[in-house]
Structure formats: structure tokens, C-alpha cells
Amino acid sequence: MVKKVFILLMIILTGLILWSFVPGYESRTALPEVSAHYVEKGPEELGAANIVTAVVVTYRGLDTLGEVTILFAASAVVGLLIHLNKNENKRRREGSEILRTGTALLFPLILLFGIYVFINGHLTPGGGFQGGAIIASAVVLQVLAYPNRKIGHGLLSVIESLSGFTYVLLGAAGVFLTVNGFLDNRILPLGEYGSLLSAGLIPVIYTLVGLKVGSELSSVVISLNGESEEEQL
Amino acid sequence: MDGFSYNKILFAALTIFFTINYGLILQGIIGKIYARVGRRIGIRLFQPYFNIIRQWATRSAISHGVMYYLGPVFRFTGGAGILIFTPLILDAPLFNSFTYAGDVVLVSYFIFLGTLGMALGGGEAGHPYSAIAVTRGLAQTAAFEISLMLAIYSIAVQYNTISITEIIRAQQGGVLNWTLFTNPIATAAAMLAFLGSMMRSPFDVVLAPQEIPVGPPTEYQSQFLAMLMTNRTIFPVAKTVLYVNLFFGGVALYDSYLLTFVVFFLKTFFVYLWSVFVGVSFPRFRVDQSIRFFIKWPLLIGVIAVVAANIRY
């Protein structure tokens, strides 16, 4: 009890620290210089309608690469731990009839939706991460419906590796082709503003990210389900 | 403070010869006194002469080894050395042969040469008692030397010199100039130390002469013993002379040789007698007791002497 009161006190004090920011806060009325640059010059410079995507994939592309890397590392850790602790699988209760039927119905649709989301990342809200997460949710549905079905990592890991590898290579291509152009999307023509094949490299990168995130999250889910990686899909 | 000349060798030899005779006579007298105090008739006055001659003349001798052999040589060298480093009589060239070699520090350290040699010689004889005696002797020496040293420091400050000759000279011109009267505290400390150095009762557990005699000399016989005995005649005299020089005005060279010798005799005799006097009056201390004794009273007196001298001079 005393401990909880103490913890409460500490949390209140932490709250006070954070609170000290609040009095000085006021919603902005104008954008900071750099953001203004993005909003005003971004569409012309990069050809992406979704400025957030432009920021994510190009202006702050290094962050995104790092982000992908974090997911990659997380899935590698999951893989490592699963690899190190191969224990026999307990049988789990199969999903219900409704779930299984629903899964069979929804699985391709969800996949398709996921792909749509990351391909259109530069135009609409959405992008590689979102799309990848949607794809992974399809896999989650699979796992829930058929917890005892063996799903291997083979294909997933090939997709993951190839997409990641290509992403990095495309980023590096910028260094070859332009000055200081690591992750520059303009090594491909910007195309017509607002169309699917526009904004240079952005849709390509987002596709790769989507594939990579989707396969990574999927393999994490599969691994957490306790499957061994040895079986093939 | 002259340099070396060859006649000094002769003088030194004469000094030693003179002291041996004087020492032997003194031994006779002291022996007599001891006996009389104990209501015995005692030895003949010249008995020490006979003893020493007899020992020198003994035919058979055994030796335990090199160090054993050299022990008495060291011992006698030590004794004779102090004798000729110390001015026996002020300004008498005969009795000042090698005083130019050093001051009171030299003399007080040279004492240990003989002690060490004899201890080592006795040690090689292999008898445990000799080592036991040495340890006792050393322990006791360590204790009483402190107060002696304090006394010497005190008078060194007083006279502003550590040259024995200069100290004697400073005490000339009347009895009241003696250190005994000008610096009685230092004298007291030194005379207590003197008791320890003479190895008489109450500080004679080192040799324990009344029971089983122990100590290096016990291990020796024949001419080895003779040499030690010879040393024993001069060594106490040399020591006594040192005390006389430092505290009792020394012996000046008077116009009359006889007077000079009489003064010499009286002074050394009475200083010597002081240890005898105490010796016959007090029972014996154990070694630890005597150490405690020396680090108590004599030490305290010595400290007072030094502090007083430091303030006064």
C-alpha cells in the first residue's frame, strides 16, 4: 500500500514535469519553416500528393530505413528465440466453423486491400507500413483459424530479404546517380502529378516496404504461434 | 687533535699496558670489598694477576670454528680501541694517543664492536646458554643506552661540543665546574645507565654469576679465556674513564704526576664503586623488569635533562 502511494506520488511528480510544458503550449497557427517547405515545395520537388509520405519516404527516408530495420531486427530476434527454443507444439483448439469460412472468404480480399494501400501510399492516406500491417492481419486471421496448420517461413523470409535488399540498393542507387542522393526518389521520373505511377521511386519503395513489413509481421505472428520454421508454406 | 705519528703506536701500547695493570689491581680491590661486605676474607690483592697469567699459559685449547676463534680478538680489539680513543688524562700525550680519531659518538659506538665479536664467537660454540645471555645483554643495553644518550645530548648542548677532550676542558677550574654540579640531571641519568652497563646486580641476570654462569665467556677456555679476561681488566676502566671524563671533570694533567695518578685513581675508583655499592645493596631484576625500569625513571630523567639543557643553553 505504502509502495503504491509512493508510486502514485512519483507518477504525479512525473506528470508535473510533463505539465510544465502545457502552459507554454498553444496550437500552432503557422507551420515551422521546414514543414512549410514540405507543404509548399514538396509536391513540386517530389511529385507526391501525400506530403506525409513524401516526408516519410524521402525527406526523412533515413528514419524510415531505420524503422524497417527495427522491424527486421525484431523479427530476427523472434526468429532467433524460436530457433533456439524448439519445443514440441501443443495441439490447440481449431477455429470455429464461422471463423474458418470467414477466413477463406476474407483472406484474399484483405491481401488485396493491403496491396492497394501501399501502392497508393503517395496519393492517399496509407503506405507501406499500413499496407504491410493489413497483410499481416490476414495472416493473423489464418493463424487464428488454423492454429495447428504448419506455415513455414521459407517464402516469407525470401520476400523479406529480397525486398529489404532491394530497398537498400535503390537507396544507394541515388548516391551513384545524383549528388548526396541517398534514398532520393527522383532517380525515376516524377511522372504525372496525382497518378499511380508518379512520384518517382516512392511507390516502388512503399511496395518494397509493404512487402517487407507484411512478411516480417507475418513471420512474427507465425513464430509467436510457436511454429517451427522448418516446414515449408 | 693531532695527526698520526709513529710514537703514538708506542703511546697506545703503553696506555694499554698501564690500564691492564690498573685494572687488575682494581679487580683485586673490588673483590676484596665484595668479600668484606659479605664478611669473608676474600682473595689476595694480586690474585687477578695470577689468574690471568695462569690462563695465558694453559697448554691445551679447543676451538669450535673460525668465529669462535676470532671472537676474543674482536672483543679485545673493541676494548683496547675505546681505551685509546678516549683521553685518559687531559693533555697528556701519552694518554691521548689516538683521541684524534673521533669524538664521543665514535667511542660509544665502538663499544659494540667487542660485544658483537664476543657474542658471535660464543654463538659458534653452539651452547644455547651463551645466546640466551647475549639476548639478555642486548635487551638490557638497548634499554639503558637511551638514557645515556639523552645525558650525552644534554651535555653536548651544554658544552656545545661532542669532543671528549673539549668536554673535559670545559669542566676545568674547580669542582663546581664538573658536569655533576653544572648539569646534575644529566649526570643522574647517565649514572643510572652506568649501572646497567656494568652488569652488576640488580642488572646482572645477563651473566648470572652466582648460579650457572652463562654467556660467551663461559664457552671459552685457555688463552681464549685469557684474552677475554685481559679485556675484562681494561674494559670497565675504559668505560669508567669515559664517565669520569664526561661527568666528573675528567683528569687533568697536574704538575705532579703522582697527583695526577691519584686523582685518576680516586675518580675512576669511586665511579666504579658506585656500581659496586648499588650491586651489593639490591636484589636482581629479571630482564623485562630491568627494561621497564630503564624506560621509566632514567628515561624520564634523561628527557628532563635534555629539555632543561635545550632551554638553558
Add this chain to the structure above:
Amino acid sequence: MVDPIYLIVIALATAFALGLFRKAPSLLPYGLTLAALAVMTVISGSWAYGILSGSLEGTDIFTAGFTPPVSINLYMGSLEAVLLLLVNLTALMTALVLRKEVKDTSVYMLMLLLVFVMGLNGVIMTRDLFNLFVFIEIVSIASAGLIALRSNLEQLGAGFKFVIAGALTSGFMLIGIIFTYYTTGSLNMDVIASQMSPALAATGYTGLFLIFIGMIMELKPFPVNGWGLDTYEASVPAVSALVAAGTTSAMFYAFLKTSYMSGGLFVQAAAVIGGMTFIGMNVLALQQDKSRRLLGYSSIAQIGLAVLAYALVALYRIENGEFIVFALILTHALAKALLFWLAGIVGKDSIHDWGVIKKKMILIAPFAVAVSALLGLPPFPSFFAKWDLVMGLAARGGMVWIILILSGSLLEAVYLMRWFGNAFKDSFNEEDTLDWRFGTVLPVFFNMTVLLALGYLSASQSSFSMGFNWILLGAVAVLMVLDFLPGIIKNLLLMGAIGYYGYGFVMAAESYRSVFAWIFALGALITLLPGFGVKGKRMGFYPSAALMFAGLIGLIEAVDFMGFFLSWEIMTLGSYFLILRGKDSKPHALSYMLFSLGGAYLLMTGFAMTYAGTGSIALGALVKAAIIPHSGIIFALLAVGFMTKMASAGLHIWLPGAHAEAETDVSPMVSGILLKAGVFGLLMTAISMGEQSIGPVSLPYVLSWVAVITALVANYMAAMQEDAKRLLAYSSIGQMGYALFGISLMSHLGWLSALVISIVHFIYKVTLFLAIGSVAKRTGTRNMYQMGGLITKMPFTFFSVLICIIALSGIPPLAGFSGKWIVYNAVLEKRWMLQGAVAGAAGIIAFLYLFRLIFAIFLGQLKDNHRKVKEAPFFLILPQALLLGLVMFFSFLPGSLLRPVGEILEEFTTAGALEWQGNMAISDYGYWNGVAVMWVFMALFAVFFLILTINGRRAQWIKQFNIVFAAERPARPETTHFSYNFFAPVRKALGFLEYPFTTNFWNRVSDFLHAVAGFCRRIYTGNGQTYLLQMVIFVVLSYMLTKGGF
């Protein structure tokens, strides 16, 4: 030049591609990883070389084809390049070490490794705040994965704690970043830094604080770092190595970047937290006996020191700050990685099991190098860094920090040296094995070499001139490399080197330095002679000896504090290794090292204060220091520092064990020669600074009492020893007490006596230790009561002991008397008769132990089991014979010693100087003619000997045992030799002198520190949640303290 962005590209591309090789033989992905790391190393190396050599300049690296602040940018400058090289190299080496793990972990470990390294590279290079956050997260996830490489319970627990602590930290940091973005409108650190102003600092305080505290917590500050310790302990050692070297260095740099960004807003807080961490971790480590956790403690402490150093440099505007901070960081990284790799090779966690390292003796060398480097001993970069830091602090009034840094360093020495000693001395199980592979061994030796090379480089980077001759250390290095040769050849080499160098060195030494130069050079040659009698390689002996002699020579040659202190430390280090070689010397070597280091730190403080007061680090500045404020304190610090080496009362407890347990020919080196270094230093101080006092207390007066009490008690203790070498060791303490007394007299005669005592003590103590050492060797014991009667078996040894004890006791006519006689005169001149009397009493007590020494060993009864004992070997006798020759020379012609030495001292004071008339020395009080005494003695001795021989030539020679004992023949020699508890009556009377005041005092200090450590480390409960709570408390408290409320 290759674009540094490729560092990231290569690592990531390889990591991603590895997924394709899941089914391939493990060699392929492993090879790819190595190749990638190697290329990265080469890239960063070429940048480092280019920038440091000046052919390249620091460059911005832009991304996305835009310039900042529009896009994220990286920066490659000199610091970045060096750190990148460090990180990538360490990673490459770690990959080599991890070869064995590849099979079990498929490609995952390699992926994580590459991602990890990529993250570190990013952390180091990025200039964007949020990007930094991303890279930190990458590092944190990858390392959390690597922690669980074996996936056992400890690793999982530690990893989980690590993750949740990291999540909390990064949460705070993220809030800080976004707050800062709000107030500054930018995420680019350079942009933020450029607009930083007091007003901005006030409005953006919360954000900046949260970034600061987040970065600080990444550095695992005390006491919110339990999770960090667990990580270090649980991980595979190679991973810990990478974390300790890579992560901490990179994170530290990131911390610096954010700190510069906020315009040094939190520098004071950083100083407090850094100092607290440094001290706290070092205290707590005292109770630690698991090696990897110990290394964890040490790592965190070192980073705390680096943070502290950074903060102090900023607070006090200390010059050369970049060098200071980065020398500390680099040394730590290299040494710590080395030690973790070594832990991997050894494979034992308890520091008591490290003895197995001796299966490959050569591993001791990198171990020693790493430990020395961590402690900031020369010639490693950390030494120069600490020196610059301390000097800078002193010059600007940061005394409190100096004390904090030095006491922390001393604490660190306690556990590191204890560990090293354990490893070097503890026995081991023959069945244990080392992980001895190319991949594990190469990194260890690589880092060792780099550390040594960096030491050389950093000497030139320090802002103080070097004042030290590197040739000396070069010789040590050569001997280290040649250590595979037979001992005799190495000995010849070393003696040749010392002889060749020493000639010029002795000739060049001036003034009183020449006296010590003679002692050191001649002593080196003489004490090395016995080495010819030792068969085999004697690994480690010659480099250590060379190190010690190099230090001694350097002391004389030093012209400034830097050179002096450096030599001092080198000498200490060399002698420590020498002492450690003795059979049971483990605890003694440790206490030797600790006392020496403590003393050295006092010296450093004293030098620093002198520098602060006079603005000069030339040794000559001491003269000027005599009249500045606090000169008394300087004098006291230096005096106590040097007295530690001289083993004065209270600081002496290391000596008896260290000198007694050392090897036969090491004891004379450390006792006869090394102690003189303390005399030299103190004499230098006394001559330069003159009489000093603190308030009304005259320091020389205090010293004089310490000196005589040292002499008295040490001599008494010597008399009570049963162990012959301990007896000699105590005797050395006593003799150094005389030397100290001489110095404290602050007069011509006093100093003369100190010099003379130093010289003669060198001669007879070397001889005695050699003689007694050879007896101990021949009889197999050091206990005197087990010996006896050896005079006939070892006559020469007996003779040499005899001469030496006469000399030592100061009995005329031998050379020892001169010192005594001068002291008497000096005492009278100064009128310190009470001290003089105590010193004199000590001199007489010396007779007790000297007699005991010679009697119990050589005289009395010969034991049955010693009847076949032989005389000492030739190479032990030869040096004794040479020294005896010297004793006799000085005894016959005392003037030949006293006159030149006296003339030297007349440069400083002529008052009371001796006047010479022929062979007679005349002082103000007395006179002494040594030549006459000698001749009188010889003449008398010869005459009496002749008398005896002529008269007693018929003497019959018999054995010792041929005696009568209480009217019976004794049964056995054992019962007839009196030597046990030799001075029982003295003990009965003066036993109180034996009461171990000093030992008890130091034991209490030690117990207290350990108890504190044992109590305080309970905050590391092991519960991850508690750790989180501690972190929250830490954040709250830090906020309150830095802002002064809410």
C-alpha cells in the same frame, strides 16, 4: 573517398540479404558478415586516417538530394571517424570471436550483429534528433536480441529488463524530442544549437531536460543501472565486449551531441551524475566477485568518469578537453572489450577461478595491459587524459573534483588489481580448458597492441610536454617481444642496455640526482647478475624489471612533473609485476599497488596544486611553490606521497610482505633500490620547498617524529620476526625512517646523512637480501629457527652477512658509522635531541635483530637435514662480493663518499657543512677520522690475532655439537639451538609496540568500504519493475535538482 553513407548501406544490405542464406552452410553467411564488417572497417579507417593526417576534412553527408534542415544529414568529422573505426573494428573482432555461435543461431545472430553495428554507426554520424532516436532504438533492439544468444533464463531475464528500461528511457526521450520540436521548430541538432538562447532554454526547458535525462539514462548512471549490470553479466562475453566498447562509446558521443545542442544547459547536472556514477560504481564493485559483472561495474564507472570529464571540461573551460574526454573513452573501449574477450577465453565467471588463464602464460600480458590502461597508468592514453584533467582542474580551482576523481580511481584499482592478482597467483584445475582459438586470441592481442600504440600517440596530444624518454619504454617493449628467448640472453640484453644507457645517464645527472643515478644504474646491473643463475625463460621477469628500471631512470631524467609522475607510475607498475612473481605474494602485491597508487595520487594532487599556483610544471616550479598560498599543503601532500614509497609509519604495512615474499633477486631490487625513489622525491621536495608549515605546525618537525617512530617501531618489529626476509624487510622500513629523519632535519648535515644512508643502505640491503635469499633457497625455509650452524656450510655468505650487519648497525670502523655520526651532529645543530634519542634507541634495537639474524642462521647448532647444504651459487655470490668491495672501499676511505656528496649539497646550504682536514671530518660539534679508526682497528686486530695464534697454535678444532649441556651431552641439535622467540623478555617488556595499530586501522577502512558496498548494492534487487521505479524517481529527482523545483 568512399561516401560514409555506404557504412550504413553495406551493413543493411548484407543483413537483409542474409535471410536468403538461411539454408546455406553457415560459413557462407558468416563470411559475408565478416566481409561486410571488414569493408566498413576499411572505410571508417580510411576516413580516420585521412582526417587525422589532414588530407581530408570533415564532411556533411546529405540524404535525399536535399540539404538540411529539409532532409536528414549525417556528419563525418575526426571524432566520428575515430569512433566509427573503433566500433567497426570491435564489431569485426567480435564477429571473429563469435564464430562458434554461428551454428546454433542460424543467420539471426549475424543479422542482429550487422544491424547493431549499423545502428551504432548511425548514432555516431547522425545530426538529426529524431533520427538519433531511431538509431538508438535499433541499437537497443539489436543488442537486446544479442543478449539472448544462448536463451537461458539469466539472459532472458536480463534481456527483458534491458528492453523495458530502454522502452521507458526512449519514451521520455521521445517526449523530449517532440517538445523540443515544438519550441524550436526543427529536429536538426545544428539548427537547434544555432538558435539556442537563454530564452529558448527557458521555454524549451522540459523538452531539453527530457532529452538530457534520456541520454544520461542510456549511459546507465548510478544508481539506476541494475538492468545494465545484468546485461553485462548475462550476455555472451563477446557481446558484452561489443556493448561495452561500441554502445557505450557511441551513446556517449550521442550524449555529447545533444549536450552541445542544448548549449551545455545541464553540464552541472552531468558533472554530479557522472561523479556519482564513477564513485558509486567503484565502491559497489568492491564486493563483486563475478568477473563479468565486475567488468560491468567498471564499464559504467568509466563512462561516468567520461561524463564527468566532459562536464568539468565545459564547466572549468579546461584546455584540450576533446583529447581528455576521448582518450578516456577510447582507452576504456579498447581495454574493456579486451577484458570481455579475455573473459570469453577463460570461460570462468568467478574471479577466483581465473587462475586457469596461466595455462597460456602469454595471456597475462594483455590482461595486465588492459587493467593498467583502465586504471590510467602510463603509458596509456587515459594516463595523459587524467593528467591533463587534473592539472586543468587544479589551475581553475576544482580541487574537490580532483579528490573525487582520484579516490574513485583508487577504488577501481582495488578490485581490478585484486582480480589481476588472483588470476596471476591462484592455482587452477588442470582439466579446465581455455577457449584458445585464432578467432578469440587475435582480438585480445590486437587491442593490446592498439592500446600500446595509442599510448605513444596520446603522449604527443597531451597539452603538457612529455619530459620522458621513450627509448626506455622502447627497451621494455623489445624485451616483451623477445620474451620467448632464454632468460640468460634477455638478461644480457637488459644489462647491456642499462650499461650502455646508464653510463651516459649517470654522467649527465647533476647535483643530488647523480647520487641516485648511481644507485639506480649500478643497482640495476648488480641486482640483475643473479639472473644468470636462473634457468629457463623466466617469462615476464625481464620486461617487468626493465619497466621498473626505466621508471627509476626516468625519475632522475625528469625535468617536469609530467615526466616525473609518469616515471613514478611506470616504476610502480614494473615493481608490482616483479613483486607479484613471488610465491605467496598475492595480498602483499595488492596492498603494495594500492598504497603506491594512493601515494601517487597524492603526488599528482600536490603537483597539480603547484601548477595551479605557479603556472609551471617544471620540477623547478617547486622552488616557486614555496612561497605561494597553500604551500604547506603542497608540501604535506608530496611528503606523504613519497613517504608511502618509503613505508613510513602508518603507510608501511605493504612493505614487509611485499619484500619478504618477493623472489630472491627481486627483494634486493625493491628493497635496496626502489625505496630510494621515495627518498629522492622527498629530498627533492625538501630542498626545493624548504621549511613549510600548515598553520602553526611545522611540517619537518612532524616528519621528524614520524621518522623516528618509524625507525623505532620497525626495528623493534624486525627483532620479533621469525622469518629472516621479513626481518630484513622491517629493517628496511627502519632504515628509511632514518633517511626520512635526515631529510626532515632540513640542514646540510641532515640531508647529507639521508644521502649517505641511502647509499650504504643500498649496498648492504642488497647484499643481505641476496645472502639471506640464497640461504632460504638452499635450506628451503625462511624461518630462522629452522636453520642454524650454517657458517661452515656457507662461509662466504656468512662473511658477507657479517660485514653487512656491522655496516648496518653503524659500528665503526665500517661505512655505516658515517651516517650515524652525521646524524648526531645534525641533531645537535637542530637541537632535536628527543627525536635524536629515539632514533638512537632504534639504532640500538637494531643490534637485537642483527644479532638474531646472524646467530640464528649461521651460528649455533647445525640441523641434521642441513648437513648437505652447499654454498650459495656463484651468481648470487658475485654481486655480494662486488658490493662488499664497495663497502670496504667506503670504509677505508669514508671521505671518498662524504666529500663529494657534501659538496653537492653545498649548492643548497653551506651552514653546518663538514670541514675536511686531510681524512678528518670536522663538524661544529665534533670530529671523526675514519681512516685512523680503520687503521687502529686493523692494527689492534692483527696484533691480538697474532698473540692468540702464536700462543694458542695448538688449539684443537672440534664441531659445535661437541659440547656439554647441563652436565650431559645434548641429544639433538634441534633442541640445542636457541632461536625461537629469541627476545622473549623484550617482548614481555615492550610487547605493546607490537600492537597492530596501523594494520587495524587500514583493515577497518577496508572493512568499512566493503560493508558500504555490500549494503548499497542491495538496491540492485534484480526486479525489473523496481528498476523502472528507480528510473522514474531518478528522473523526478534530477528534474527537481536541476530546475530547483517544478
Add this chain to the structure above:
Amino acid sequence: MTGTIALITGILLVLIGLWGILTNRDIIRMIVGFSLFDVGIHIIMLSIGYVAGGTAPIIENLSDIGKSYVDPVPQALVLTAIVIGLGITAFMLTYAVNMYEKKGTLEIDKFEELKW
């Protein structure tokens, strides 16, 4: 005003998350606490990027340039932060699963193998 409300909500969520982290001994619940903590931070980030009256920065026609948009940068950052948070949550869960398999419990105070 909208921004302030979001900011305060975010801060409260952060604190609630902290409470969950610090008071639940069950590891899974702690992880939930972390998720809350993260979400709170994300909301704070969004509130920072809010521009009064701005719309989502998606410019369908080039002619729309110059209208009022909310700050795209925090949105980009939040995206990254969410993914990072997701990675860490997945990671923690993996650890939790493995720890449960090794020790059969999820109480955090049972994992005190290493201390002092």
C-alpha cells in the same frame, strides 16, 4: 483548444501507462502498460503538429498549395514511432513467451536470477 485537449489526454495516457507499468507484476500487463505509454506519447506528438484549422497534408491538386495544413513532420514521426513501438511490443511479447516457457510464470519479481 483541440491541440491542448489532445496534449493533456496524451500526458494522462502516459501517466496511466506508467501506473500500469509500475504496479502490475504480471509481465503481460506491464507490456499493456507500455502500449498505453506509447499511445500517450503518440497523441502528444500529434497534438504538437496540430495547426488550428489545418487539414491533412494531402495535396490532391497542385493548386491546393498554400492552404492551411497541419504539420506533416510530426505525423511522419508518429508513423515511425508507432512502428518502432510495434516492434518493441512484439519483441517484449516474444521475451514474455520464452520466459514463461522457461520458468512457468510471468511474475516479474520471479526473475531475479541476477542481482547485486
